[in-house]
Amino acid sequence: MNEVLKELLRYPAIVDAKIVENLDSAWTSIETTWFTILPNKYKAKGVSSTGVRDEEAVILSFPPSYPTHPPSIGLRTDFPINLPHINPHQEGEEVPPCVSEIPLSELLHSLGLFGILSAIEGWLKNAVSNELHDPIQGWEPIRRTDSNGILIVDAFDLRQQITKANNNINYFRVLYTKMQSGFSFGGMRGKFVGSDNNSLRRIRVAHNPSDSFNLTPGILVANQKACDVYQAEKVSTFEELITFANYFELGDMLKARYKYLTKKIVSSNHNHHKNIVNDFFVVLAIKRPYPIIGVDGDLELLAYRVEASISKAGKLQHDSRCYPVIVQDICTPEMLKAVSGTKALPGAMITAIGCGSLGAKLTSHLAKTGSYGFQLIDNDYFSMHNNARQAIIETDITKLYQSKAELLDAEFKKLGIRSNALSCDVRLLDPKKNFYAKQGSGFILDSTASLAVRHFLSHDVTDLPATLIHTYLLNRSRLGVTVIEGSDRNPRIDDINAYIYQLGLDDDHYHRAIYRYDGPQSMHFGDGCGSFTTQMTDMDIAIPAASMAANLNKIINNPNHENGLGQLLLTNVADDYSVSVNTLLLAETKIFPSNNTYLWEVRVLGNVAKGIEQGADEYRTFENGGILIGQFDWFSKTLYVTGLMEAPEDTERSATRFVLGTKGAKKALTEVAQRSGGKLSFIGTWHSHPNGEPPSKLDKGTLHKLQEDTKLPVVMLVQTGGRLQRIVE
Amino acid sequence: MPKKSKIYHFPVGNGDMTLIEIASNDKHFRILCDIHIRESSNRKIEGFDEARCDVIAKLHDIIQTDGDDRPYIDVLLLTHPDEDHIRGFAKYFHTGNPGDYKTISNDDDYDKIFIREIWSSPIIFKRKQANHSLCDDAKVFNKEAKRRVKLYRDSGYIGSEGNRIRLIGEDRDGKTDDILNIVYKRGSSINTVNETYIQELNVIVLGPLDDGDFPEDVDADKNRSSIVMRWGIASQGRIVPTNYLLLAGDADVHCWEILHDKYQFNTAMLEYDLLIAPHHVSWRTLSKDSYSESDDPEVCDKAISALGRARESAVIIASSNKILNDDNDPPNYQAMKEYKSILSEVDGEFKSLATHKPNGKEYPEVLEYRLTVNGLQEEDGSDKTDATKTAVGMARVTTIQIPHG
Missing domain, CATH: 3.40.140 (Cytidine Deaminase; domain 2)
Incomplete structure (x- = not known):
């Protein structure tokens, strides 16, 4: 305590300090006298408008456990109490100022006793100049000592x-x-x-x-x-x-x-x-x-x-x-908004398909902002093992085997937000009639990670009542994928997923996540041979999910930001769990619908169409061309053109002919197929007509031959007259 | 901790250097009014005078760095281009294209201070040049001001930080008629700093006065062209000012006589809680008589009246050398007595920066006031030892060899 006394006497604003005798207590009280600089207009009076004097006594009471515990601070018993930032106390007791926003123990251990003394000095300075109220911080509510x-x-x-x-x-x-x-x-x-x-x-x-x-x-x-x-x-x-x-x-x-x-x-x-x-x-x-x-x-x-x-x-x-x-x-949405700082956000109604570990986490993060209402669709039931990774915690056996949608809905209702559950297979619904989310005020969020649901949303349903967002995790949750369709569903989620396959081909970093990782470490949980799940911690899912939810919140509340382009957000989680997000914008897909002659729909990704246009411009007076890489989807009879391969070096070009060479082509295409696990392959060719002529007889003949040879609905595209056309026989 | 507004007076001898720091919207906006940084006031330079305050170090301690690591001020206000109001400008402040800013790579000097916006008056430069030559720092400032004006003139819009300027008062012969959007005319009020509206601020532009305001028999004099401003500053988050500052550079007796006449029916516009005594407590601010040449020099009643609008417990600051009862002017001993007489009516205080040595220091220190709901509140100016300072102190041990055996 002698050291403490010395430190107190060294503090410039303290003019005197002495230990107060108290034989009844193990605590040591030191009465200090502080010099407070009054505002100029009160100096002559020796007391400010708030009743604070130019010298004030402050009792510092140190517990026996000091410095583990900090000293308590008390002002004279008749100190003016019509001031904010005074702690509750009874009449006749020393008046305890609230000198710090953080606990005194934290202040003591971060800045030492100096930190506490500095806080006291600051408090007195503000008390004497009537600056304890701070409009930026907010009005401090009246202190209530005797609530009952x-x-x-x-x-x-x-x-x-x-x-x-x-x-x-x-x-x-x-x-x-x-x-x-x-x-x-x-x-x-x-x-x-x-x-x-x-x-x-x-x-x-x-x-x-x-x-x-x-x-x-x-x-x-x-x-x-x-x-x-x-x-x-x-x-x-x-x-x-x-x-x-x-x-x-x-x-x-x-x-x-x-x-x-x-x-x-x-x-x-x-x-x-x-x-x-x-x-x-x-x-x-x-x-x-x-x-x-x-x-x-x-x-x-x-x-x-x-x-x-x-x-x-x-x-x-x-x-x-x-x-x-x-x-x-x-608990109300307004309270959630105020605490989250999301009051100004318009929010949305979300039709959330899939309430599994990712979907439940995404929707829970959004729910707690208070800005969203939910329609939850999932017919999968909750099992005990789901507790390891779900946002819901449920061990009551009477609640188990309820649908995840219903359980999540019950949680959301506790927050006072609008929520509704539909325990059914989404593929049996008519989105136009059954989805609550509407364009302009809502979004559809698919987190099922189900290819069948993706197929349903891409091909079985043409119109959706709101913008579709599609999310899933890859590579043991080290890669989070968020796909947002463009306006009028172009590009569509299947387009963007085709793009992802191409991305995995071109980029080593994503190749591992998209095409190969070190196995799912699957375990069997629960009854039935279908009930296996990948071994991962809740944290493994929570880390990318939080980032994905935060970005969704940003995008949903600024929907016109990217001018209707499709968006792909790739949330990368490194080995040290740091997170980085790569955002790609995708232009409109060029669509060639199927017809009587050609039964396949051809969807040329926007960046590929742009690449063809640029390739054609490179040779203004000659025909140019190359190889098309892409994916066949047999269920929907859709051909996705996802990438371009340069024409081999023995290719011949002239003003009226383009003859695709062969040197190295087979090897390169084999590598594409192998690297993509067969997802991507040769799907056709493109070339340009510099003078704007329509497809020639030669073009059509070549197409026929290619289709015959490959037994595949190979496609040929021609860039002519400033636009891209599909060649049909 | 919530931010608070302050004013800092740097002790720079017979010169002015004041930093106004306004807390608004949980940020600080800093306006530096005049500078007088003498070489011997820089501890990093040989020849540092231990009896002086290291004002450039103090300034760097207060201001912050921006996102590009540049120490910056929001506004540099130059009341007029006398050397004792602009000394050190070329050496310590960045001029030219903001993109050309470079940090200093060694510890022997300070990074230049980046000025987001300049406030100055074109007419005062013209008057100065008509009668006297500009000092080197004033020339550099003038060139920088002209660069910024040209940018605005050529583009028609207010540029990015580091290219901004606001002109206080119109130029003669209509030379600012095409750029009136960046001109604050006399009589107007300002509540924007660096293009940011500040609800806590209301500045009234009282000067420079126009040529036509002066009687014909009064010769052109540079001191008439000082910017004169009355600052009204509210505590953060509030709108009604509770602190009034009157800053007038070297405005002389004629100026105050005219201001008295202009505001005799609206004397509230001249009221202050803090006045920096113009022209370093010069007698010529208060009188038309030369103190040294007149047998019985008299004060000008109107000037005294204009400068006498002190509010209760006001402070008048002497930004000057030590005031002695001698023939020097400025500062002038009799002028000090006049100011003290004004203050005696309001229980005010006269503060000399030259002798402001709190806590037994051997050199003058920066005088700081908080600008609070209850008016001016002086800061105690003590150096508090904290962990950072202690750690820095330890480093000094290694500046000399430490032998081992």
């Missing part, structure tokens, strides 16, 4: 109602119970019933003996003019409540109306010989000059329960006991 109850309200909705209402006085219903200690627990029921006294008729006063809950009225009084009075609360009787309310110009309103509340209680109890309810509630709604700390709004709510003592003449005694009760918010 909780009143649960939808505070966000309440604040909105007050703002919209033209009246400053509103009656409401309360359902509450009281414990023997006097502690009350209750909640506001529904919206305001009205502001005129007749509306009290709509409120029942009753006691339910089976659960000991009571119904009773309450009154809320509000002011419209901002009030910057910070007044310490001292309310234990109704009289004191009126006095306190007067500071905020609310006392008169209360005085005008309380007798109607009294009358209501008296008349309601008139016929009851037992179970008398004699409480009513009061809420003061004080408008502040700026938002309250931690609240999305500038209305401070102070609630009270008045235990009415009523005279024989039916009048409320002003010494009726009055208990401050804490206003407790319920």
Whole structure:
């Protein structure tokens, strides 16, 4: 303690420090005297407008466990308490300032005793210059020392109602119970019933003996003019409540109306010989000059329960006991938005297909912003092993084997957000009729990682009511894939997935994730031979899922950002779990529909069409061309042109002919096929007509021959007259 | 911790150097008004005078670096181009294309300070050049100001940071008529700094005065052309100013006489909580009589009245050498007494930067005030030892050889 004393005396703002004798305690108290620099206009008086003097005593009490635990800080017992950032205390005790936003123990261990002294000095400096209130930080709510109850309200909705209402006085219903200690627990029921006294008729006063809950009225009084009075609360009787309310110009309103509340209680109890309810509630709604700390709004709510003592003449005694009760918010989307800082976001309705480990995590992250509503579609049931990686935790055997959609829906409903579950196979639905998400206000999110569902969404359904987003994880969750269709479904998810195959071919980094990794480490869990799952931790999925959800949140709330282009986000998780995201924009796919002659639809990816155009421009007066790489999808009879291979070096070009060479072509194409595990192969050729002629007889003949030779629906494209055409026989 | 607004007065002898730091929207905006950085005030240079405050080090301690690691200020305001208001500009501040900025690669000097926006008056340069030559630093400043004006003139829009300029007062002969969008006329109010609106700020442009404002018998004098501004600053998050600062460069007695007449029915425009005594406590700010040549020099009542609008507990700052009862001017001992007389009516305080040596220091220190809801609040100016300073102190041990046996 001697060292501490020396350090205190070295601190410039401390003019004196001495240990205070206290034989009754193992704690050591040191009384320090601090020099506070008053604002100029108060220097002569020696005290500021806030009542803080130019010299103030600060008692630092050090526990025996110091420095494991920090000292407590106390100001003189008559220090002005009409200031914010003072901790709760009783009258007659040292006044404890709240000098730091972080716990004192953390401050002590990061900056030493110097940190605490610096915080005290800063606090005193602000106290003396009336700068403890900081509009940036927010208005500090009035300190409540003697709370004896909780009143649960939808505070966000309440604040909105007050703002919209033209009246400053509103009656409401309360359902509450009281414990023997006097502690009350209750909640506001529904919206305001009205502001005129007749509306009290709509409120029942009753006691339910089976659960000991009571119904009773309450009154809320509000002011419209901002009030910057910070007044310490001292309310234990109704009289004191009126006095306190007067500071905020609310006392008169209360005085005008309380007798109607009294009358209501008296008349309601008139016929009851037992179970008398004699409480009513009061809420003061004080408008502040700026938002309250931690609240999305500038209305401070102070609630009270008045235990009415009523005279024989039916009048409320002003010494009726009055208990401050804490206003407790319920979980609502508005609260979630305020805490998440997402109030300004428009949000969306998400039709989420797939509530597995990825889908549940993505939707949970989005749900907790408060900005989304959900339609959850999944007919898969929840098994015990799902607890290892699901956002849902469920071990109650009566809940197991419920659909994941239903369980997730139950979780979302706890947050107060809009949610609905559909336990069925999405392939049996008609998206136009059954999906809630609509264009302009919603999105469809497919996280099933099911190729069958992808096929359904790509080929069985032509129109979707909202933009489709498709997500999945590869390579033991080291690669997260997010695909967002372009406007009018072009490019479509199957186009972008075809692009991914090409990307894996061209880029070594993605090749491993897309085409080969070191096996799934599958294990068998649960009944049935189909019930295997890949061994991974919850963290393995959570890491990419969080990044994917954050990017989805950004994209959903800025939908026009990429001008309708398709988007592919590749979320890469490195060995050290750091995350990087590669975002690619994909232009419109050039589509050649099937017809009577050619039964296959040809979809040329936007970047490939661009490449052909550039290739044609390279040889303005000669025909140019090359090899097309792509993928055949036999189920849908769709041919995806995903890449270009340069013409071999023995290719011949002239103004009227393009003869594709052969040197090295077979070897290169074999490598493509092998490297892509057979997903990609030769699918045709392209060439250009510099003078804009249509496909020639030679072109058509060559096409026929190629198709005959390969027994495949090989395609030939020609860039002519500034556009790309498919050659048909 | 929430940010607070402050004003810093650098002790620079007979010169001015003031930094106003405004807290708004949880950021700091810094306006440096005039500079006077003498070589002997730089500890890194040989010949450093231990009796002086290392003002350039202090300035770098306060300002921050931007995303490109450049120390920067939001605005440099030059009241007028006298050497004692612009000394050190060429050496310590970046000029030219922002893209050409280069950091200093050694510890022997400071990175140049990047100026996001300049505020200056074209007419004051013309008046100065008509009567006296510009010092080297003023020439460099003038060139930089002209570069920025040209950029605006050629493009028609306000450029990026480092290319911005605002002109205080119009130029004569309509020379600024085509660029009035970047001109703050006399009488206008400013609440934008570096193109950012600041609700806590309201600056009234009181000068420079026009030629036509002066009587015909008054000779052209550079001191008439000082920018004169009355700053109203509210605490962060608030709108109503609770701190008024009056900064007037070297504006002389004629200027104050005219301002008295202009605002005699609106004296609130001249009220202040803090005044930097113009022209380093010069007698010629208060009187038309030469102090040394007159037997009984008299103050100009109107000038005294204009400068006498001190609010309760106001402070008047002497940014000058030590004030002695001698024949020097500036500073002038009798002028100091006049200011003290003004302050005696309002329980105010006269502060000399030359003698502001808090906590027993041997050299003058920067005088700081917080600008609070309750008005000016002086900072104690003590050096607090903390972990960083202790660690830095340890490094100094290695500047000499440490022998081992």
